[in-house]
Amino acid sequence: MESTILNKEDEKIIQIESTILNIDELSVSYGGDKYSIDKVSAGIQKNKITAIMGPSGCGKSTLLRAINRMHELYPETHHKGSITLGGEDIYKINPIQLRRKIGMVFQRPNPFPTMSIYDNVIAAYILNGIKLKRSEKNEIVERSLREVGLWDETKDVLHKRGTFLSGGQQQRLCIARALAYKPEVILLDEPTSALDPIATAKIEDLLVKLKKNYTIILVTHNMGQAARISDYSMFMYLGELVEYGKTKKMFTTPKDERTEAYLMGKFG
Amino acid sequence: MNISNSISQQKLKWRIFNDRLFSIVMMSLAFISALPLLSILYQLIKKGYKQIRLNFFIEVAPDTMEAMMAKVNHEIIPGGIANGIVGTLIIVGMASLIAIPLGLICGIYLSETSKGKMAGLVRFVVDMLQGVPSIVLGVIAYIWIVKPVTSGFSALAGSVALSIMMLPSIIRSTEETLKMIPSTLKEAALSLGVPYHRTIFKVLLPTGMSGIATGIILGISRIAGETAPLMLTALGSSAINLDITQPSSAIPLLVWEFYNDPNLIDLIWGASLILLLIIFLLNLGAKAIAKKWKVQY
Amino acid sequence: MFKLITTDRQNYRMKSERLFQYFLKLSGVLILMMAIGIIVTLIIGSIPTFKEFGFGFIYSPDWNPTEGRESYGALPFIIGTIVTSLLALAFTFPFAFSIALFLGEYFREGRMASILKSMIDLLAGIPSVVYGLWGFYTIKPIIVELGLNAQGFGIFTSSFVLAIMIIPYASSLSAEVINMVPSNLKEAAYSLGATRFEVVKNVIIPNAGSGIFAGFILAFGRAIGETMAVTMLIGNSNNIPTNLFDLGNTMASLIANQFGEADGLKYTSLVAMGLLLFVLTGILNLIGKMIMKKFTA
Numbered sequence: 001m002e003s004t005i006l007n008k009e010d011e012k013i014i015q016i017e018s019t020i021l022n023i024d025e026l027s028v029s030y031g032g033d034k035y036s037i038d039k040v041s042a043g044i045q046k047n048k049i050t051a052i053m054g055p056s057g058c059g060k061s062t063l064l065r066a067i068n069r070m071h072e073l074y075p076e077t078h079h080k081g082s083i084t085l086g087g088e089d090i091y092k093i094n095p096i097q098l099r100r101k102i103g104m105v106f107q108r109p110n111p112f113p114t115m116s117i118y119d120n121v122i123a124a125y126i127l128n129g130i131k132l133k134r135s136e137k138n139e140i141v142e143r144s145l146r147e148v149g150l151w152d153e154t155k156d157v158l159h160k161r162g163t164f165l166s167g168g169q170q171q172r173l174c175i176a177r178a179l180a181y182k183p184e185v186i187l188l189d190e191p192t193s194a195l196d197p198i199a200t201a202k203i204e205d206l207l208v209k210l211k212k213n214y215t216i217i218l219v220t221h222n223m224g225q226a227a228r229i230s231d232y233s234m235f236m237y238l239g240e241l242v243e244y245g246k247t248k249k250m251f252t253t254p255k256d257e258r259t260e261a262y263l264m265g266k267f268g
Numbered sequence: 269m270n271i272s273n274s275i276s277q278q279k280l281k282w283r284i285f286n287d288r289l290f291s292i293v294m295m296s297l298a299f300i301s302a303l304p305l306l307s308i309l310y311q312l313i314k315k316g317y318k319q320i321r322l323n324f325f326i327e328v329a330p331d332t333m334e335a336m337m338a339k340v341n342h343e344i345i346p347g348g349i350a351n352g353i354v355g356t357l358i359i360v361g362m363a364s365l366i367a368i369p370l371g372l373i374c375g376i377y378l379s380e381t382s383k384g385k386m387a388g389l390v391r392f393v394v395d396m397l398q399g400v401p402s403i404v405l406g407v408i409a410y411i412w413i414v415k416p417v418t419s420g421f422s423a424l425a426g427s428v429a430l431s432i433m434m435l436p437s438i439i440r441s442t443e444e445t446l447k448m449i450p451s452t453l454k455e456a457a458l459s460l461g462v463p464y465h466r467t468i469f470k471v472l473l474p475t476g477m478s479g480i481a482t483g484i485i486l487g488i489s490r491i492a493g494e495t496a497p498l499m500l501t502a503l504g505s506s507a508i509n510l511d512i513t514q515p516s517s518a519i520p521l522l523v524w525e526f527y528n529d530p531n532l533i534d535l536i537w538g539a540s541l542i543l544l545l546i547i548f549l550l551n552l553g554a555k556a557i558a559k560k561w562k563v564q565y
Numbered sequence: 566m567f568k569l570i571t572t573d574r575q576n577y578r579m580k581s582e583r584l585f586q587y588f589l590k591l592s593g594v595l596i597l598m599m600a601i602g603i604i605v606t607l608i609i610g611s612i613p614t615f616k617e618f619g620f621g622f623i624y625s626p627d628w629n630p631t632e633g634r635e636s637y638g639a640l641p642f643i644i645g646t647i648v649t650s651l652l653a654l655a656f657t658f659p660f661a662f663s664i665a666l667f668l669g670e671y672f673r674e675g676r677m678a679s680i681l682k683s684m685i686d687l688l689a690g691i692p693s694v695v696y697g698l699w700g701f702y703t704i705k706p707i708i709v710e711l712g713l714n715a716q717g718f719g720i721f722t723s724s725f726v727l728a729i730m731i732i733p734y735a736s737s738l739s740a741e742v743i744n745m746v747p748s749n750l751k752e753a754a755y756s757l758g759a760t761r762f763e764v765v766k767n768v769i770i771p772n773a774g775s776g777i778f779a780g781f782i783l784a785f786g787r788a789i790g791e792t793m794a795v796t797m798l799i800g801n802s803n804n805i806p807t808n809l810f811d812l813g814n815t816m817a818s819l820i821a822n823q824f825g826e827a828d829g830l831k832y833t834s835l836v837a838m839g840l841l842l843f844v845l846t847g848i849l850n851l852i853g854k855m856i857m858k859k860f861t862a
Contacts, residue, residue, distance in 0.1 A: 070459060075383075100461035110452040113565040114474040124460040127470050163564045174456070181460065287760035291671065297663035301736075302684040304729045308691060308699045373592035380589065390593040393600040399783075399850030400603070400843060401790025403817045407824065407839040411606050432599065439596070465585040493692025496792035496821050503825075523694050527701075527797070540695050547690045 019043035020215050021067065021185060022084045028059075028066050031076035036062045039081065040241040042234060044185075049207060049216040051230035051247065053223060055262070059239040060219045064187050067217065068102040069095040085184070100124065103178030105188045109170030111162030111177070118158040120173055121145060124181040144176040148206055168199025172206065185215045192225065204229050223263060227251050235259045312541045319538030324348035328507060329522055335531040345532070349539050351508045352522040355423065356546075358510070359502060359518055360492055362427035367434045368484055374435075375442025375480075376468060398436035405429045406497030414501060423509070423516035426502030430494060434487035441483025445476040450565060478561035482554045489550035493543055495520040519543045603843070611837030617830060622837060628803040628819075630831050637834035639841060641805045645813035646845075648806060649724050649795065650788035654735075654781060656728030661735035661784070665777065668736070669743030670769060671761075689733035697797030700726035705798070714810040718800035721810050726798060727788050735784035742776030742860060743769055779856035786849035790842065792817040816842045 021044035027035045037059035044050050052060040065071040067083060072095065083090045090098050111120045121141045125132055132140070141158070145151040150172045154165070162173050171191055178186055188207070192200040207216055208229050220226055226233050226247060233247040235256070243250060243259045254260040323346070330338075330347035338345045374390070381387040409429035414421055449472055457467040473480070498504075503515040504525060519539055526536040614622055618637065625638025664685060672678040704725060705717035713721060746769050754764045770777075800812030801822055814822075816838050824835050 068459060070455060073455070073458065096461045096463055098461070099459050104455075104459035106452050106455060106459075108450075108452060110450070110456045110565075112453065112456070112471060112475070113563040114471075114477075123457075124462070127457055127460060127462040127466055129466070161564075177456075177460070283760050283763070287762040290762040290765070294663045294666050294671070297660050298667040298681060301660040301664055301729075301732050302681065302688070304699070305684055305688050305691075307703060308695065311699060311703060312695070370592055370595060373589060374596055377589040377593050386590065386593060390596055393597055395854050396847055396850060397596075397600060397603075399786050399790075399846045401792065401817055401846055403790065403792045403820050404603075404607075404839045404843050404846075407610075407820065407836060408603050408606055410824070411610055411836070412602075432603075435596070464582050489690060493690075493694070495692065495694040496796075496817070499821055500824050520692055520694050523698070524793070527694075527698065536698060540698060543692060544690075544695060547692065548687065551686060551690050 018046045020046040020086060021217075023063075023067075023081075024083070025081035026063070026066060026083060027080045028062050028071055029078055030062075030071075030074055036239055037066070037236070037241075038239045040236075041081075042241060042244050044215065044217060045232060046215050047211055047213075048231040049211050049218060049229055050232040050234065051226035052217065052219045052234045052236060053221065053226050053262070054234075054236035054242075056221065058236040060221075060234075060236050061189055063236065063241075064189055064217060064219050067185070067187055068099050068104055070099075070104065100128075100181050101183055102185045102187060103181065103183035105171070105174050105178055105186065105191045107190045108194045109167055109174050111165075111170050111173050113161065113163050115162060116159045117154050117162045117165070117173060120162045121176050121180050123177050140180050144180045145173075147179055147210065148172040148176045149202070150176060166199070168195050168202060171195060171199070171203060175203075175206065175210075179210075179214070183214065185217065186210070188216065188218045190219055190221065192220075192222070200225075223265075235262060237262070309544075312537055312544060316537030316539075316541035319344075319535065320541065324538055324542075325353065326350050329517070329525070329535070330532070331506065332529050332531045335529075335535075339531065339534075345534055347535075349519060349522050349535075349542065351505060351517040352519040352539065353542075354508045354510070355502065355505070355517040355521070356492065356519045358512065359423050359426045359430065359498070359516060360488060362424065362512065363430035363434060363491060364484075364488060366427065366431035367438055367487070371435050371438030371484075371487075372442055372480070375439045376446065376473075378439065378443040379446035380468070394436045394439050397432065398440075400432075402429070402433055402494050403496040403500070405432050406500035408432070409497065409501045418513040420513075421501060421503035421515040423502050423512045423514065426498045426516065426518070427512070429497035429501050430491040433494065433497070434491050437487045437490065438484055441486075442476075442480050445479030445483070446472055448479070449475050453565065475563050475565065478558050478563065481561065482558040485550055485554040485557065489547045489554070492550065493520055493547055495524055499524065519546075607836060607840040607843055611833055611840050613830060613833040614837040622834065623841070626805055635830055637830060639816070639834075639838055641803055642814055642816045642819050642838065643841070644805055645720070645799070646789055646815040646817070646842075648809070649720050649727060649799065649813065649815055650785055652720065652724035652809065653727035653731060653788045654785050656725060657731050657735050657784065658781070660728075661732050661739065661781070662777070664732065664736035665739035665743055665780075666765065666769075667740075669740035669773075670746075670765065673744065685733045685736060688729070691730075693730070693791060693793035694797075696726050696730055697794040700794055700798045716800070718798060718812055719810050720799060720806055720813045723795045723798040723815075724809075726794050727791055730791060730794060731784040731788050734787050735781050738780030738783060738857070739773075739777040742773045742780065742857075745776070745861070746772045775856055776860040779853045779860065782849055782856070783853035786846045786853065789815075789849070790817055790846050792821045796821050 023040055023042045026037065026040045028037050029035045040063060052063060054060050062071060066079065071077050085101065112123055115123060118141055119126060121144050122137055142151060145154060150169060153169060162170060165173060192203050204225060210216060218230065230247045233250045234241055235243045237258050243254060243256045250259065251263060254263060325348055327348040328351040329349060330345060335345045378387055378391060406429050409425045413425035413428050418424055453471060453475060454467055457471045498518050498521050502518060502521065504521045505515045505517045509516045520543060523536050523539045523543065526532040526539060614637065618625065622637060622639055624640050626640045627636045627638045628641060629636045667681060668678055700722060705722055708714050708722050709717040750768050750772065751764050754768045795815050796818040799814055799818060801814050801818065802812035803814060806813035820835050820838055827835050
């Protein structure tokens, strides 16, 4: 990981070495024998944005949720295969511990309605009962809000409720909330689907900045978004990972005809 | 052509007339239903306000002899309803102490368990309990507490009867309030690595607080005026009694006692007025909380 | 770099999560046990009565506590209860239905609706014993004045007051159901030129009918269990009433009146009466809730 080799011949090796998250033959079912995703394998690259695309119902959200084990909230789920984070099997770690390493942002902005903006940012600490000094709290709040570009807009209203912000600001607040715990990976489930184009553009810019420090996995059914900001793209269809590769390459020369059909707007 | 037109014209008039008549009758009936309320309030205030002095709150109810003497001498009947107020506070307070924690936890259980045999059965039972007449709960508390536990009528037995009575509404309002909260909030907390029980107590309960508190207060206001179960359990007491294993008075019990004693009957109005005021204030409080604590999500 | 070691603390966490789930479930178990306890208590308590009289207890018209010739039959009280409550339901219907239409269709929002709604809420908050007082001091004299009944007590008087007491239950449930009639159905009727009355008659009633019916069944269950107001107004006679102005007694009122001083067979017969009351209200309640559930599903 600390490799300094930069020549092109070794690019492949670097890639293998900088795989942060390895998904291996993963299948997830919400009950019964029907699998929502079937034998998905992929290595997610560190400090890159990976977009997961596909028509609705293709399993992209399921895949995303399997990464921080949120799919287990449904009672009858079961899975086969494995996911490793930095070499460690996530299904052998306590989900609570895992979710602090892998943050998540949802479709609709969902700040905690009873908390102020300030408390929302440090919600992970408050809710987990971790005591911080006042100065530590201030530092985390300022750092996280600066990271998402919300500091200047909110520094005077930090103790107002988060639900007073606009939709785009709320979503950035939710990203800040996910960043406060310094996760390794951030999962975003169609984070801009409820936002207007201007707010969407801001979030997209933000994500590009954030990849310096975090690994980002983004579910989107907006192809333009994937093309604009992602480094790698996955195309899923009917629970199957059809194609996975560098975004530029996939958008110009897709290998699979289903990917091509999707990119040409033929379905979904 | 012309004829049929004029017939349909006439018919149309008839239809419009019917429509008007119906809405007038309906509106009148609806507002007539509120007349008893005004009549009751008028009666209580007119006859009761004179009795409400400071003494009425700090003195216990007079015995029948005292009241008779006062009446003979054309004086105001002395004494008040302090024993009833203290008794109501103790009995209702203890009933809440029993019912609120159990009701909250059970409401959480039902809202978190949408499927499953056990939860279905519990829902069925809660529905059933909601319809049990209060007098039957009085019989139950008599058999469960009065006979074996306190070997005699007691405030505790009254509290048990009333707590069973308020449980279903607390359980149901908690369940319904929590179910309305979008699941994304719960997911947000869990995705931060917050354990399940903390997610419930620190995120879901505060978010649903206004609905839950409203349900609890309405439950309290429902039991505050109950008389029948207390007749079989707390019985009544002429003195202020703080020992929960002993008989205790309550405001509705006093109303009943005054009603049955020709010498004391003048006191029913003040006592009823206070009881009604307490209940109305609780209702108002519930409404205010529902409005003020409402969380936008 | 990624050290996610399973520590003891985490193990403890996992265990505490599972413990918490059990804890939630335990509250459900407690509620179940409570309900089973109520049923078992009532059954055990009434065994001596059913041993002595068999099912004759239910259809015997004789309630005679005279020692040596003791005989207890519930029939007068069952009849008294059902007649009183049915009459109350008949009185309630036009008013509660009007309120339901008012709040569920004609004026869903706005000042008029909120005034009416708060009045109904207040009506629901008035304690039973206060309704009894109002019946005694306001309604009874009117009944006497009208020459309907010499003393003014009896089935008719208590039904009238009961009717007002159950208006809130019957109307709020029906209003909810009427409110749920899909607006596209109503709009379809309006677009064909129907008047509002015709929409009520041909769209709302057919669609909401079963739900309204369920609302009235639940209100009927309430009336059956009401104690205090009835006790104060029905005249407490142990005979089967012969007409609507006759004196009578209901099951709940009998328990309230005689439980205090009862022992032996009389005591067990009163518990048995409680069991009958429990079963009767339980069945009505479940039927009402079942129809309601079907309707909302």
